[in-house]
Amino acid sequence: MDARKILLVIFDGLGDRPLTELGHKTPLEATPKPNLDWFASNGVNGLVDPIAPGVAAGSDTSHLALFGYDPKEVYTGRGPFEAAGVGIDMEPGDIAFRGNFASVDEDLKLTDRRAGRIREGTEELAKALDGLKLGRIKANVREGTEHRVAVVLRGRGLSPKVTDTDPHEIGETIQESKPLESAARVTAKAVNAFTQQSYKILKAHPVNRARVAKGEPPANAIVLRGAGIFPDLVPITERFHLTAAGIAGVALIRGMFRTFGMDVIDVRGATGGLDTDMIAKADAAMDALRTHDLVVLHVKAPDLCGHDGKASEKIRVIERMDAMMGHLKAMLSTEVVVALTADHSTPVALKDHSGDPVPLTIFGEGVRVDDVLNFDERSMAHGALGRLRGTDVMNVLLNASNRMEKYGA
Amino acid sequence: MDARKILLVIFDGLGDRPLTELGHKTPLEATPKPNLDWFASNGVNGLVDPIAPGVAAGSDTSHLALFGYDPKEVYTGRGPFEAAGVGIDMEPGDIAFRGNFASVDEDLKLTDRRAGRIREGTEELAKALDGLKLGRIKANVREGTEHRVAVVLRGRGLSPKVTDTDPHEIGETIQESKPLESAARVTAKAVNAFTQQSYKILKAHPVNRARVAKGEPPANAIVLRGAGIFPDLVPITERFHLTAAGIAGVALIRGMFRTFGMDVIDVRGATGGLDTDMIAKADAAMDALRTHDLVVLHVKAPDLCGHDGKASEKIRVIERMDAMMGHLKAMLSTEVVVALTADHSTPVALKDHSGDPVPLTIFGEGVRVDDVLNFDERSMAHGALGRLRGTDVMNVLLNASNRMEKYGA
Structure with missing residues (x-):
């Protein structure tokens, strides 16, 4: 079977905890999000500990892990x-x-x-x-x-x-x-x-x-x-034998993408803020999929709402994320495997990163499907992916896109 | 958000296997235990392999792991x-x-x-x-x-x-x-x-x-x-930046607590035997929570019943543990995160420790809740914590109590 393309969407700081004001639901659980749920219902799901259970990850260490680099081996500080x-x-x-x-x-x-x-x-x-x-x-x-x-x-x-x-x-x-x-x-x-x-x-x-x-x-x-x-990282393009592009508004993430060997695509209106143009980013991601095997679409907004401690803002951002996924869904071909996840949880109640695991959904032609119906923290616990580590994610995506090379013979 | 206190209850040797005489249920599954179930229903749950799946842990190696020390690095023998x-x-x-x-x-x-x-x-x-x-x-x-x-x-x-x-x-x-x-x-x-x-x-x-x-x-x-x-362990007080106290009747566990840098509290009637005064221990734990960030309450009794091969005794002990948890529940404030677990399984049928995983429930204000309703081996398999290792437990507790320091930025 031919290798597929991969669209990886990273919702920064999306994971959360139940809030009394939301009837003991998390913002994700409290928000109607038909498109995100569609991907969960038609895909395979699980929870990811970016570093390890309970460990609160920074955006830098978590992105290293999500792209298959062990932060304990390569991370010394955020500056680079x-x-x-x-x-x-x-x-x-x-x-x-x-x-x-x-x-x-x-x-x-x-x-x-x-x-x-x-x-x-x-x-x-x-x-x-x-x-x-x-x-x-x-x-x-x-x-x-x-x-x-x-x-x-x-x-x-x-x-x-x-x-x-x-x-x-x-x-x-x-x-x-x-x-x-x-x-x-x-x-x-x-x-x-x-x-x-x-x-x-x-x-x-x-x-x-x-x-x-x-x-x-x-x-x-x-x-x-x-x-x-500055760590001497083997680019993901080389490690995984693919071409890769990233879309992000914030400098840190753009820098990490560049460090990983990805092409960083500029998108008009991608600000890294709450005012970012998610539809423009989605369109740019679809464009980039024509020329790249792996396209990563990073959305900073949910993290900002978490740090600000604003549940209602986070809900509005989730609604916009859902609209973005609806927009993408309409344009997808069976050639593309879609993964939705977050780099870490930024609970509104904590106003900082926590060590709670984050959702992961993988959707695509031929990918196993489980019984999960909703893209939220509670539902993901029943997913067939179980509970993964951040450093597992790239392997799971390579497998889902028929790009995994055999270990052994 | 402020850091919370942690009450960690360790039921020694609680995990078990199904018994024909109990209608193919484990002692935990066969015993009505409304209070233990209340914590499971309102908390997040999972199974813990103290060392690794299938590995039967001693009380010493399992306690090392539960407090975040890798037994493979620090354990040489029980003597110390x-x-x-x-x-x-x-x-x-x-x-x-x-x-x-x-x-x-x-x-x-x-x-x-x-x-x-x-x-x-x-x-x-x-x-x-x-x-x-x-x-x-x-x-x-x-x-x-x-x-x-x-x-x-x-x-x-x-x-x-x-x-x-x-x-x-x-x-x-x-x-x-x-x-x-x-x-x-x-x-x-x-x-x-x-x-x-x-x-x-x-x-x-x-x-x-x-x-x-x-x-x-x-x-x-x-x-x-x-x-x-005698290993040169960094005290948990130093590693996790908290004050800690332990309550246990048996010398081995008291010695381990002391070795980990915890204050060991003497409780009248805490014998480490079947006759131990669980209510007195619970009261002492509540007292200790006033002056300590982490209080560990260790109950030896279920392990003794496992070693003796007595299912009916184990059931009676579980009933008393449940009463103890009811007693504690009535005194809890939202300031405290409660964790219930065991150091290893001691199945009645085996009369010795086994490598079966043990239940873990974490309950507290703001902690994610899953769909598990009962505190027993079978139900825990559906919990959102999934299957953890003993060395993950302290990190998960630090996260639940808002005490986890960010790794990275």
């Missing part, structure tokens, strides 16, 4: 994926940090951790710092959305085992980065040099002079956190 | 936990044995393996041996219940890889301990010196002179088995 997400071409051995443009006084004391949530001019500010030499180490700097910025150190003998410079609290001085192992001394020294030199350059930059003139807090410093080494 | 259970303060590197006071003739041939199940005088006998010097090795000796005794060797360069001295059979001579690796020579030599010196001291002890005068078998020797090295 954020950096890849804003378009820095990383190399194995690079050390990347997540950063903020911040406002500090002359003693480097924090006066605004997000430089007044600066929106304009960060591109010029990042450019003024990009390529900065810190001894034998070079810093690559690229702006993210709003006040966010990625800083990548490149050079010999770098280590991610250094402390953050971000003091987090207003009134605190930018921290000196300290090595957590002797091999990290060079890195800590470069980080501290970056703090000093970037302050000098940013303080004098026209963008900041203009901000001060207008009474706005200057983006005159960068505070760093989440150091991680 | 027995010794901790009778109150010997152990240090990493100590080698501990389980022992019996026994009766031997002048050739050290066993005449009674339990010294006539001696009940009185063992405290003085142990004291006469405690602190014994065996070259550069010191022996700590503490009496257990009845004929039982714990012997701990302390000193440099000890190894648990030595053979037992307990010959098990009447008429056999106390065995010479042999090193099973070259690094164990010092240990074997110390063990053999202990056999000789303790015989000399015990033979002459007033307690034994009095026993001989009364025609009772003297407790004139100690036979040793189950050598194990």
Whole structure:
């Protein structure tokens, strides 16, 4: 039988817990969602522990696992994926940090951790710092959305085992980065040099002079956190012998897709926010399926509602997700296997990620069907897939799409 | 959301197999138990393999796993936990044995393996041996219940890889301990010196002179088995950032709790036997929840019925466990997450531990609920927790009580 194409839809933070206000149902259980239920009814279902039962996964560790990389082997921190997400071409051995443009006084004391949530001019500010030499180490700097910025150190003998410079609290001085192992001394020294030199350059930059003139807090410093080494991952295209594309609004996920060796497709209206254009993303996914074997469609919105603690928002997002799946359903051919899942649970009541497992539905011509009728947490417990680990998912998809290579003979 | 407290109830050896005399039901399935069923109906359920499917766990290895320690990494033998259970303060590197006071003739041939199940005088006998010097090795000796005794060797360069001295059979001579690796020579030599010196001291002890005068078998020797090295475990209090207390009647479990870094609470009437006062233990657990984040309530009784092969006894014990849970239920606040499980199965028909999985129910405000209605082996197979390993349980409890720290970002 011929290999099929795979459309993997990842609803970020979709899993939830029962809420009193919803009659002890989860948002998924409480929302009419005929299209999502159609996929569950006509597919095979189960629950996935992204890392292991009970373990609350970050978006980074969970995406690594879902694409078949063991986070315990390759994960050191979020920085590298954020950096890849804003378009820095990383190399194995690079050390990347997540950063903020911040406002500090002359003693480097924090006066605004997000430089007044600066929106304009960060591109010029990042450019003024990009390529900065810190001894034998070079810093690559690229702006993210709003006040966010990625800083990548490149050079010999770098280590991610250094402390953050971000003091987090207003009134605190930018921290000196300290090595957590002797091999990290060079890195800590470069980080501290970056703090000093970037302050000098940013303080004098026209963008900041203009901000001060207008009474706005200057983006005159960068505070760093989440150091991680860029892992030397074998691309999924190579590991699974397929072509792959990803659609996502948020930089972190785009960066992870790029790191996994996927083509990242830009979609007009895909914001990574609640205002994202899900129909446009679905259309782009259908387009991408013409040219790619695996297309991943990532929707950030449910996670945002979970973090905000808003059940009614999450329900509205689920309704829109359902409409998106209805839109996709009408366009599907039997050539495509569809998988619906989440990267982790973000319960409204918790306002953060939890270790509760997430639904997984796989639908496609010839795929086994079980007795599950609804795409929700409670129903999935009866699915024929049982309870899987995140690192099982890619294998299950390869199998469902007739792409699994025999282990043994 | 705030972190919750955790009450973990461990019913020792509760899991069982269907019995013809019970209409092909297990004791749990055959017993009306409205309170246990109430927790199952209102909670999330599953089956736990303490070690792995089919593997029959000891109480020591299963408790290690349930508290998140991998027995394959830390377990060498039961001795260290027995010794901790009778109150010997152990240090990493100590080698501990389980022992019996026994009766031997002048050739050290066993005449009674339990010294006539001696009940009185063992405290003085142990004291006469405690602190014994065996070259550069010191022996700590503490009496257990009845004929039982714990012997701990302390000193440099000890190894648990030595053979037992307990010959098990009447008429056999106390065995010479042999090193099973070259690094164990010092240990074997110390063990053999202990056999000789303790015989000399015990033979002459007033307690034994009095026993001989009364025609009772003297407790004139100690036979040793189950050598194990005291593992260097990171306390659960440190690993999981919580305060923890344990309630148990049996020395082994008390010793394990202490080894895990838990406060061990004494309860009047908690005997570790069938006569144990379960209500008093439940009250003590509720008290302990005021001052501790995690309280573990261990009930030995179902295991005893399993070992004795008595289904009717096990049913009566389950009725009393159910009454205990009803008593607890009435006192619970929404602040507490309750988990009910067993450390292993001890089927009545087998009279020993088996590798059948055990029930697990987790109940608490906000915890996902599944469709299971009864707390028994057959019903649990449909639970949303699926089939977990013992080492998953603590993570699942941390998640249910909002104490799980995110892995990744």
